[in-house]
Amino acid sequence: MAERESGPGVSLRVLEGGRAAETDGALLRDFLAGDDAPFEELWRRHHAAVHGLVRRYARSPEDAKDLTQRAFLRAVSAARRTVRRAGDDFPFRAWLLRISANLGKNHARDEARWRRAPVADVDDLADGSAPADELLLRRERERRVKEAVLRLPRRQREVLTLRIDAGLTFAEVARTLGIAEGNARVHFHHAARRLAELVRAEEGEP
Amino acid sequence: MSHACPHFEPLILDRAGGALAPGDAARLDRHLAGCAPCREQAEAVALALSLAALPPPSDRERVAVAEGARNALRHDGRLRSRRRFGGGIAIALAASVALFLAVKDRGPADPGWTPPDLDAVWAATAASDPDATEEPAEVLFAELQEVDLDAD
Numbered sequence: 001m002a003e004r005e006s007g008p009g010v011s012l013r014v015l016e017g018g019r020a021a022e023t024d025g026a027l028l029r030d031f032l033a034g035d036d037a038p039f040e041e042l043w044r045r046h047h048a049a050v051h052g053l054v055r056r057y058a059r060s061p062e063d064a065k066d067l068t069q070r071a072f073l074r075a076v077s078a079a080r081r082t083v084r085r086a087g088d089d090f091p092f093r094a095w096l097l098r099i100s101a102n103l104g105k106n107h108a109r110d111e112a113r114w115r116r117a118p119v120a121d122v123d124d125l126a127d128g129s130a131p132a133d134e135l136l137l138r139r140e141r142e143r144r145v146k147e148a149v150l151r152l153p154r155r156q157r158e159v160l161t162l163r164i165d166a167g168l169t170f171a172e173v174a175r176t177l178g179i180a181e182g183n184a185r186v187h188f189h190h191a192a193r194r195l196a197e198l199v200r201a202e203e204g205e206p
Numbered sequence: 207m208s209h210a211c212p213h214f215e216p217l218i219l220d221r222a223g224g225a226l227a228p229g230d231a232a233r234l235d236r237h238l239a240g241c242a243p244c245r246e247q248a249e250a251v252a253l254a255l256s257l258a259a260l261p262p263p264s265d266r267e268r269v270a271v272a273e274g275a276r277n278a279l280r281h282d283g284r285l286r287s288r289r290r291f292g293g294g295i296a297i298a299l300a301a302s303v304a305l306f307l308a309v310k311d312r313g314p315a316d317p318g319w320t321p322p323d324l325d326a327v328w329a330a331t332a333a334s335d336p337d338a339t340e341e342p343a344e345v346l347f348a349e350l351q352e353v354d355l356d357a358d
């Protein structure tokens with residue numbers, strides 16, 4: 001059997017030469033030495049988390065796909081010198097996810113694309129009935145809360161999006177950002193509290 | 207502002223993050239049953255996070271991205287050539303990291319340049335004001351972006 005599922009989103013594929021057992025650092029080293037196959041293994045391991053992170057900043061699925069590729073290439077390029085020193089222990093996933101979380105932010109800032117995030121599908125349903133109004137209200141609140149996510153202090157935004165967009169546990173978030181797990185949870189608390197305050201303030205509006 | 211009880215709000219937020227310790231769950235539920243402000247805050251937090259969440263990607267989107275590795279490599283002619291022969295762009299990237307570190311440490315730039323230690327780079331970032339909106343990391347990434355890997 002060439003492939004088996006070992007959990008949600010995780011598939012262990014036994015590649016020629018046993019690549020599945022190699023560390024990210026070893027794969028990166030071999031890729032930088034000129035072999036393409038290790039890049040595909042790195043992609044297989046990490047593309048879903050990267051995609052989850054950059055989607056928040058993308059205007060379209062195509063845009064998100066493009067950002068995923070850019071994040072990978074940028075991470076590999078920026079890691080070139082460091083991996084030579086750190087060798088097989090190079091924490092490529094942490095490096096990649098940190099870059100992904102901030103590449104997307106830069107993308108959004110540069111393009112201001114998120115401002116144009118469409119209020120989709122409402123026109124089709126808006127016939128004045130209560131459900132459509134509720135949907136419209138919900139969409140408007142979504143837009144405001146998602147904007148507020150982008151305005152969070154950088155560390156809070158990183159922790160929140162690594163948790164809810166990339167689906168990392170707090171232990172993984174902490175490893176990715178090089179902080180203590182308790183610290184990651186506190187950043188999440190601050191972020192969630194801030195968003196909840198926004199929601200409550202809007203509920204208090206006339 | 208939330209008027210949730212200071213002792214229970216962390217538990218409310220932990221639960222919202224999926225990280226409530228099993229031992230605390232019953233304690234929190236007992237409290238919520240008798241405390242309206244904490245219930246309101248729990249509802250507001252849950253609503254806020256549901257509004258912040260992205261809809262899951264469609265299967266089609268997932269497949270398209272999963273198949274993107276070869277595409278990324280195809281667009282990677284310059285990276286490929288630098289892989290084999292080394293080159294100026296990697297050095298430029300490295301220099302921007304070194305500059306970043308030099309600014310953080312307020313020390314002189316090292317003309318010989320030492321490869322950056324990942325943790326040092328990010329520790330320096332974390333040491334800055336956590337509430338600043340423009341972090342040094344953004345500067346670093348902005349510099350990385352100046353090297354447009356998709357050019358050509």
Ligand SMILES: [Zn+2]
Nearest residue numbers: 210211241244
């Ligand atoms: Zn209470």
